[in-house]
Every structure is written in structure tokens, then in C-alpha cells.
Amino acid sequence: MIATLNQCPLYLSDLLRLQPEGLIASxxxxxxxxxxxxxxxxAAGRRVYLGPPLHDTGLTIRERDVVRLLALGNDNQEIARxxxxxxxxxxxxxxxxxxxLGLKNRVELSHYYLGILDITRNIxxxxxxx
Numbered sequence: 683m684i685a686t687l688n689q690c691p692l693y694l695s696d697l698l699r700l701q702p703e704g705l706i707a708s709x710x711x712x713x714x715x716x717x718x719x720x721x722x723x724x725a726a727g728r729r730v731y732l733g734p735p736l737h738d739t740g741l742t743i744r745e746r747d748v749v750r751l752l753a754l755g756n757d758n759q760e761i762a763r764x765x766x767x768x769x770x771x772x773x774x775x776x777x778x779x780x781x782x783l784g785l786k787n788r789v790e791l792s793h794y795y796l797g798i799l800d801i802t803r804n805i806x807x808x809x810x811x812x
Contacts, residue, residue: 688797707733
């Protein structure tokens with residue numbers, strides 16, 4: 683069972699690719715009864731996802747891999763080495779991902795993946811939601 687406050691669809695999709703028995707993205711308002719029901723489902727051997735609906739971000743698997751490695755603190759050279767591609771490929775991939783997600787730079791991209799920046803509600807660093 684995985685529990686996270688992160689609501690980023692890229693991050694949640696990456697977690698689901700790990701095939702956990704259950705995933706609760708508790709950044710949303712779930713009551714104790716819903717969480718208890720999810721835990722009971724897992725205990726009964728069923729997989730559970732309790733979180734926001736996941737939408738297609740339009741990113742390829744390779745683009746998602748680059749974003750994940752960037753958010754984990756890797757520079758372009760380290761990402762290239764891990765994915766067995768050139769640094770130019772990493773730069774080009776990042777240059778294509780930013781406009782797809784409506785982000786300005788790699789810092790915003792990292793913050794988005796880590797759940798610090800919510801582009802679905804147009805919340806930027808330093809702003810309060812609501």
C-alpha cells in the first residue's frame with residue numbers, strides 16, 4: 683500500500699506502474715470511511731486506487747522517464763547515461779515537454795512532478811491555493 687499527498691498525474695502513473703496493492707493519493711479530501719474501505723479491499727486481495735482521475739498528459743514513456751529522472755535531481759548528463767541516449771536528446775526532450783505541460787523551465791517541471799506545483803489549477807510557487 684502506498685499513500686502520498688502528491689497529486690501529479692505523471693507521478694501517480696509512475697507509482698501505478700509499480701503495481702502496488704493499493705495507492706491512496708490523499709491530497710484530496712477522503713474521509714476515514716473511504717480510506718478504511720480501501721484498506722479492507724487491499725486486505726481482501728484486491729488492488730485499489732483512491733485518487734484523482736488520471737488524464738493523459740500527452741507525454742511519451744521516454745519523456746516521462748526524462749521528467750522523473752530530472753525531478754529526482756539528475757542533470758542532463760546523468761539522465762542521458764541512465765537512459766543510454768545523448769545529452770542533446772535529453773535537452774531536446776525537455777524542450778518538448780515544457781510547452782506540452784505549459785511550464786516555463788526545468789525547476790517548474792521538477793516541482794510539478796513532485797506535487798509542489800499544481801498546473802491543473804494554475805497554482806504557481808508562492809501562491810496559495812483557493
